[in-house]
Amino acid sequence: MQIGPFALANHLFVAPMAGVTDRPFRQLCKKLGAGYAVSEMVTSRKDLWKSLKTSRRANHDGEPGPIAVQIAGTDAQMMAEAAVYNIDRGAQIIDINMGCPAKKVCNKWAGSALMQDEQLAIEIVEAVVNACAPRNVPVTLKMRTGWCQAEKNAVVLARAAEAVGVQMVTVHGRTREQGYQGHAEYDTIAAVKAALRIPVVANGDITTPEKAREVLAATGADAIMIGRAAQGYPWIFREVAHFLATGTHLAPPLVSEVKKLLVEHLYDHYSLYDEFIGVRSARKHIGWYLQDLPGGEDFRQGMNLLEDSASQVAAVEAYLDTLNEKMDRIPARGSANGQARGHDMTELAI
Template sequence: MKIGSYSLASNTMLAPMAGITDQPFRQLCCQMGAGLAVSEMVSANPKVWKTEKSKRRLIHGNEAGICSVQIAGSDPQELAFAAQVNVDNGAQIIDINMGCPAKKVNKKLAGSALLKEPILVEQIIKAVVNEVAVPVTLKIRTGWCDNTRNGIEIAKIAEHNGIQSLAVHGRTRNDFYKGEAEYDTIKAIKKAVSIPVVANGDITSAIKASQVLDYTGADAIMIGRGAQGRPWIFREINHFFETGQLLDPPSLEEIRSIMIEHVNGLHKFYGDFMGVRFARKHVSWYMQTLDPEKQFRSIFNALESEQEQLEALTRYFDNLI
């Protein structure tokens, strides 16, 4: 799959997730086979760029793959300015967020709330596409609610105004993450436009990825929650696409190596205080199947330093192996 002049190494992508798809996780997922890893959402409001959180999200150097940065907001000129700032900082692709269902985002008429305003959608896309020289992509949901499932209309607006690739989560905003994703709308969108369409929602295995790709006719699949604690899911899906065979799961030794590399990366990126806290979150996801009783997670979440966390992981896997 290509986005503008960029050829992706695979047609599996990591979805942008606030507080999750930071630089260490994006790098890890690209190493594990993701053809594209989209950044956390960056606010288009320059007033918040001086916070530590925003400063980190505006760092785009040392990326493992193609650097795709997602921006969010509702003012066309503000979004255009934010797009250019991020390009100046190293972004190679700009992604516009029109899919986030969070109330604090929607109340500012950003994220999936924009799906209710097709005219504004067009104004935003035009402003951003005209501002930057890099490809611009868009992430949406199927609509605001069941009665306003207007994904096809938004997709046509996107194509007509220069969007290079469209990712569609198979839920409306009102669905949040409840129930099951539906793929009929994604299939209909793919038939309605000629730009690449990426299917997103409830893809948690290689077999499910293949089924979704076959059913929708999409050009690629995007994985969000399915990659939390399982960054090797991209490798598994790529292998299945290439061979039709399921790949053996990673060994305990490899899982330990991946987790230690990830925890090291989080501490290096965030520093000791925040590194400890982000490591707790990611380790909790890794341990969901290894530690169903949550005994280790309880111990790990009480640790307060990188050294303690790494030593605890080493001891745990030594005992397990």
């Protein structure tokens, strides 16, 4: 699959998620089979560009390309300037956020709120495309199906975006009104795909290899984007890739492998954040990794009281070492246990 000059490794993408898809998480997902990952949303407000939060979101040190950065805002000129600002800091693809349902974003008419004002939305898209074109940087767009059930305008907006030069569109199969509630629908994504010549990516409720296959078949999409299902389960990308290629399930990872992955993730996480912030922001990742494991919730409650990185890592290692004495592999999500689905026991090197 191609985005502008970039040939992607595969058609399995990591969704941009605020507070989650920082550089360490993106790198881990790519290592475990994702072909493409988009950064956390970066604001178009100049007064926030030098903030520590934005500087961390714009950190791409050692990240394999193509480096895609998502920007958000409500003013066409500011969004164009934000695109250039991020290109100067390493962005190779610019993604426009028209899909975030968060109230603090939508209340400022950014994110999916832009879908209510089609003229403004396309003015922003065109301004960003024009700013990126001289630098040969492709622009992509992520949107929802519409603002609400009665106003699904994804096809109209996607066509207009394609006409002004957007090179890929991702559609989350929910309206802004839904947030993350209910179920994603894929008919609208299929309609967008049928209407466009550029690649279309399907997003929403893709939680298992079977669901990935189902969504690709239902939408005809060129790729799928996985978000929340990758939290604490980043190897979902290699599981999906294996299933799509072979029709069989890859064995879930060994407990010893999860220990290695998690500890490496933690050290990389601490390197991006300072000790105080790093320890506290790592707690959610640890909780996600261990939420389905025996005793995981009790461990999480105790781990949340630890306030330094050395203690946090030591506690994680001790918990997983103890677990390794009881079971070889972690349970696969979507099954009662890790051996329940007739896995292909192929091992993948880390």
